[in-house]
Amino acid sequence: MYRFLLTPRWWGINVFMLLSIPFCIFMGSWQLGRFEDRVQDHRTATEQVADAQREAPRPLKDMLPVTKATSGKLVTASGRYGRQLLVPGRELDGRQGFYVLALLRTASGEALPVVRGWLPGNAGTARVPAPPAGEVTVTGALQASETPGDNGVSAQGGLPAGQTAAISAASLVNLVPYDVYDAWVTLSKGDAGMKAVPAAAPPDSGLDLKAFQNLGYTAEWFAFVGFVIFMWFRLLRREVESVRDAELGLVTDEQPVAVDAAVK
Secondary structure (H helix, E strand, O other): OOHHHHOHHHHHHHHHHHHHHHHHHHHHHHHHHHHHHHHHHHHHHHHHHHHHOOOOOEEHHHHOOOOOOOOOOEEEEEEEEEEEEEEEEEEEOOEEEEEEEEEEEOOOOOEEEEEEEEEEOOOOOOOOOOOOOOEEEEEEEEEOOOOOOOOOOOOOOOOOOOEOOOOOHHHHOOOOOOOEOOOEEEEOOOHHHOEOOOOOOOOOOOOOHHHHHHHHHHHHHHHHHHHHHHHHHHHHHHHHHHHHHHHOOOOOOOOOOOOOOOOO
16 A cells, blocks of 8 residues: 555655755754854843943943943043933833933044933933033943944934934934044943933844844744644645545546537
8 A cells, every 4th residue: 555655756755854854953953052042142241241340440442342342341431521412212111211422522532422321201302411511531331333223223314403313423423523433331320310321231142133033933943844744644644545545446537528629
């Protein structure tokens, strides 16, 4: 009854199944490994941010450019505050509000974006404390420039004057007449009664959409293994039923179909 398994057609089906199952298992395991790596990166980055708050601050110039190793580290910088901007649509402790961002003009001529703190409410109607006048020295956690559309950063345009959606050199350089560092700092203590913004983990080290895409792909590859096995057994069952029907004489010859070849 199972001699049909030796036919070329079934040889092809069997070879396809024997090759596809280990391939799907390999790909599923690889995607699962990628997800586990991202989980470990997230855990390491979270611990790094916490440990950085206990370290002595270092000069800004010694910690640039921002990398995964320097992100979240405490830095110090001196200068005079210049223009102040608001960053709307930022959530903190489950409440909606905005960041107060001031540009610190340093001796190098470049400006360092400094998040002085967070305030609840609408950025368009809020009363914001002015930055301190004169020479100041700030201490805060170093952060990489944000990318609009990633990690909850808004990508909207057309904001009112005095507002920016993302804290990045690419965005700010169009709003001020001087160069801007490709980094920013969030103060360790909120300025003028504002709430301090906690440092974020380095980019590409969190449980973001990419991480859960890896987990979703893992499920898809392992589900495909079950689908391949299910289809193989279904084809086998149909073939066995056909052989049994033929042995019992239940399969009849197909009746020829009459074709009217008359030409009107």
